[in-house]
Amino acid sequence: MIETPLAAAGPTSRTLREPDLRAPITPSPTAPLIQVTDLQKTYRTARGTLNLFQGLNLQVEPGEMVAIVGQSGAGKSTLLHILGALDAPSAGTVYCASTNVAKLSPREAAAFRNREIGYVWQFHYLLPEFTALENVAMPLLARGISKREGLELAANWLREVGLDDRSDHRPGELSGGEQQRVALARALVNNPRLLLADEPTGDLDETTAGRVFDLIERLHASHGLTSILVTHNLDLAARCTRALRLEGGRLAPLAAVPQTTLQTGSIEPKKHPFEC
Numbered sequence: 001m002i003e004t005p006l007a008a009a010g011p012t013s014r015t016l017r018e019p020d021l022r023a024p025i026t027p028s029p030t031a032p033l034i035q036v037t038d039l040q041k042t043y044r045t046a047r048g049t050l051n052l053f054q055g056l057n058l059q060v061e062p063g064e065m066v067a068i069v070g071q072s073g074a075g076k077s078t079l080l081h082i083l084g085a086l087d088a089p090s091a092g093t094v095y096c097a098s099t100n101v102a103k104l105s106p107r108e109a110a111a112f113r114n115r116e117i118g119y120v121w122q123f124h125y126l127l128p129e130f131t132a133l134e135n136v137a138m139p140l141l142a143r144g145i146s147k148r149e150g151l152e153l154a155a156n157w158l159r160e161v162g163l164d165d166r167s168d169h170r171p172g173e174l175s176g177g178e179q180q181r182v183a184l185a186r187a188l189v190n191n192p193r194l195l196l197a198d199e200p201t202g203d204l205d206e207t208t209a210g211r212v213f214d215l216i217e218r219l220h221a222s223h224g225l226t227s228i229l230v231t232h233n234l235d236l237a238a239r240c241t242r243a244l245r246l247e248g249g250r251l252a253p254l255a256a257v258p259q260t261t262l263q264t265g266s267i268e269p270k271k272h273p274f275e276c
């Protein structure tokens with residue numbers, strides 16, 4: 001049986017039911033799913049002001065699978081956090097899944113994330129004391145779905161990621177690739193429109209990373225997702241429908257990159273398929 005703070009909350013869990021945050025007019029299915037305009041993000045620290053984004057623009061259409069690459073510290077994770085209503089912009093507008101994310105209260109933001117966003121990080125962040133099945137069911141319980149139904153839906157998702165025979169394993173009893181597949185199932189169990197993945201294969205060996213990416217591609221297509229993937233792996237970025245580089249606080253199409261130079265130190269140039 002699952003014992004979660006949410007399940008234990010009893011009647012108060014009703015307050016977790018999400019308010020209707022959609023735009024009053026149903027958006028066209030072909031309208032951009034993400035529209036970021038003139039985004040600024042400024043951090044003020046004891047050592048001064050960091051202007052991370054300086055007029056960043058991004059438009060993502062439904063069904064796109066967009067890779068974002070960039071140096072460490074460029075702001076890739078911060079951008080995903082802002083898109084997913086985990087962090088607030090300093091200025092500019094961010095529409096994500098028909099929602100002006102900067103205008104959400106903390107409670108509305110939590111409901112928005114639960115309903116619209118599937119989030120996968122480099123580290124799986126599964127709860128170690130719960131089984132794979134219970135971990136996948138968590139977002140459903142947070143929406144107030146009954147445990148019985150939640151566990152049934154979670155079991156379907158574990159089957160979809162090829163782990164139905166591991167449902168009673170705790171995260172510590174799973175391989176890195178399996179943990180990330182469980183994290184994917186948990187991210188998608190609420191049928192979000194948008195998958196935000198922050199270096200989802202960054203902690204895996206090359207073969208396992210390729211398999212997890214195969215799974216992401218398959219789920220992206222079969223569930224009609226719109227996906228944004230942050231990666232340092234240019235080969236994986238090249239498999240996305242579009243690849244962007246975050247540099248100097250702005251996004252630009254990923255230009256020709258001598259991949260072998262970046263990855264192995266060889267000077268043999270290799271043209272990137274997303275040359276602009």
Ligand SMILES: Nc1ncnc2c1ncn2[C@@H]1O[C@H](COP(=O)(O)OP(=O)(O)OP(=O)(O)O)[C@@H](O)[C@H]1O
Pocket residue numbers: 043044045050052070071072073074075076077078079
């Ligand atoms: N809360 C914060 N306060 C001050 N500075 C911050 C804060 N959060 C992030 N930063 C800074 O913003 C910059 C961008 O961080 P971010 O984590 O988005 O980079 P990243 O591109 O994801 O890097 P990596 O590839 O290493 O994950 C970094 O220089 C970081 O130190």
Ligand SMILES: [Mg+2]
Pocket residue numbers: 076077078198
């Ligand atoms: Mg990061």
